[in-house]
Amino acid sequence: MKLAVNYSVEAERLVRDSVIDIDYFKCPDFSNELIENAEKTNPCYIHFGLNAGDGQMDKVNWKNVKELREQSNTPYINVHAVAYAKDYPNTDIFSSSPSLVNRIVDAAVKDIEIVAEKVGIENVIMENIVCRGQGENTMQAIIDPAIISEIVDQTGCGLLLDTAHAQLTSKCLGYDVKEYISQFPVKQLKELHITGIQADEKGRLRDSMPMTKDDWELARWVMQRVKDGDWPEPWVVSLEYGGVGPKFEWRSDQDVLIEQVPMLCDLVK
Template sequence: MALAADGSDVLLELMAAGQVQVDFLKVGPWIGLDRMFDRASQYPILLHLHTPLIGRSIQAELSSIQRLMDQTHPPFVSFHLDVPANRIFRFWKKAGIPLPIFRPKQAARQAIENIRILQTALLLPVAVENQAYHRRTGHNYLVDPVFIGEVIHEAGCHLLLDLGHARVAAAMRGEAVKEYVKQLPLNEVIELHVSGPGIYRGQLRDLHHPLAEADYELLRFTVEHCPNLQVVTLEYYGPAKLLQEQLERLREIVTRG
């Protein structure tokens, strides 16, 4: 099992000093294309795209996605199982408006169609990432394990299971996080994202804090239940000392896993 982390400048400095070692850098267009391509010329890459799979056809974006893949050569590519983060949706999500812009059947159908388009065009495994909804809206179904499982199984793709997102979604749903995780299609998980959520304005949120003991314990539990897991990725952009400490502990877990 491999270990990856966000391809931050701090991580590269630690690696250059020989203080940590990861097997992949996680990158995406948000760090800037020049920086992303420069990292890809020096290190193995995991390409993660924030492109939503619901709300519009992905056909028009295939050429730009293919260009990113040609420059980074990832073993697979991952996308958000979500709707576009436009102004209207952000307002509805923030306000907790209970009416969906996209209804569940429509959303599942479009996600499956877009995943199949990607699989045909890219000729690489495609993974979709579960999201973090911290309040009830008309789009709660996006973090429902039944909805996620339907999309995964119908499309024949993989799951990128973000455990920080899972903790947030489970809290919103009033469920124990391990019970929530066990409902997901764990046989299809090929990558885990780990980061520490935190309380903000009285709710558990996806804040990318340092990992706490509860996060390590959830990771160990999940690793045991994901037989096809390939890589664990730390999502953390904080101080070098905390980044190094977390990567050292994660290396022990993935080595045993």
């Protein structure tokens, strides 16, 4: 397994100064220049901002996606399984009616098939997202393990498991996170994302934060499933802490990286 961390100015400096040791920077897909600069210090792979389920896949710049993938030797094209409440007006976000479930599954499958036509289904992985419940923008069905499994079964794509998304969803909806994750199509695991979740000043939980005791306990449990052979080895385990731009750069504390990257490395390696 390879180890990656979100690209940030702080992470780049620490790698360059040999303070932390990683295999890859995980880079966003919105800046070719950022990727070119990052690769001067360390190999990169690209995390694409593609969604499966919102009907926008035909608007993607596939030429740029393919160029970025080839430039960085990124093995998989990732998509996020989405079902936005705005696309299902006058429908309870907790609805599990067969007709709604079929619409959500069909929308995700259709979008994934578009990606598969471009790069081959063996190169496509699907990531679980967050559902916070009432008053939010995500239909609960899209985070249901049975529905995630149905999409994976119908398309043949792999699974990108985001433990923080699962943890956040579980805390918001009252699930047991280990039982929840165990129902995912983990036999198709290809990539793993790990990071912390913490409450903001208003008490709203968010991810891409420093790891807490609960987050480390979940990470150890997940990695033990892999090491015991219950789940296949993902090609990479990425610490999704820090980043670039206004949304992430304020939480790119080098002290957190200095402490937590080696801790995750111990788990992975």
